[in-house]
Amino acid sequence: MNEREAINLLKHYRHRYANYLQLIISYAQLGKLDVVQEKAAELIKVINQDQLFHNMPLPKTIITLIQLTDMKSGLEWTPIIDLEQKPEIDDQQLAEVIQTIHQQIIEQSMNLSLYHGTITFQQKKSEPFTLLLTCRGNFSRKDQLKDSLAKIDRIQIERATDEELSFYWVAQ
Incomplete structure (x- = not known):
């Protein structure tokens, strides 16, 4: 893998996590704290699964x-x-x-x-x-x-x- 491919893979994860955070912020602005908590818990689960995957x-x-x-x-x-x-x-x-x-x-x-x-x-x-x-x-x-x-x-x-x-x- 060359440097450009490595950077693209990092962009993939940055984009994925940024999407979750944008969604969480949007629900927070709407005052939907129950959904904010749900989406934050979902993001934590995704990050934990990614960590298990990357640690194989x-x-x-x-x-x-x-x-x-x-x-x-x-x-x-x-x-x-x-x-x-x-x-x-x-x-x-x-x-x-x-x-x-x-x-x-x-x-x-x-x-x-x-x-x-x-x-x-x-x-x-x-x-x-x-x-x-x-x-x-x-x-x-x-x-x-x-x-x-x-x-x-x-x-x-x-x-x-x-x-x-x-x-x-x-x-x-």
């Missing part, structure tokens, strides 16, 4: 996911961290799997739609590392998407509807 010992994966979300492809990922112990996974391999999954979803999606996904990094004791993915949007070509994702080694589709896709990937 998977730097390539972290950068890859931030870059994918920042590239304005129409698919935004929210990471969720569920680690009982240090992840037992090769960082490069995980970054490549995430990039492949992202690309398959983008290729099979509607160009003008916005998709939101969660990607849970899960490492339970005595179990293999698992990615749990849920993506919401317009999946009118869900059968094609399921077929393309199924070609990725160790992907299991749990549910596919016109509005939501849930699947997981398990490391060896």
Whole structure:
């Protein structure tokens, strides 16, 4: 990653937090303190989740996911961290799997739609590392998407509807 890419990633977070703060200030100006408290608590939760994500010992994966979300492809990922112990996974391999999954979803999606996904990094004791993915949007070509994702080694589709896709990937 070069300096310009690093700066763009920092801008992404600055913009995200600034949006929350603008919303909080607007509600405060309207005197809606109950909503101010709700949005402030939401912001704290987001910051805590970001901290857990950034503290994972998977730097390539972290950068890859931030870059994918920042590239304005129409698919935004929210990471969720569920680690009982240090992840037992090769960082490069995980970054490549995430990039492949992202690309398959983008290729099979509607160009003008916005998709939101969660990607849970899960490492339970005595179990293999698992990615749990849920993506919401317009999946009118869900059968094609399921077929393309199924070609990725160790992907299991749990549910596919016109509005939501849930699947997981398990490391060896």
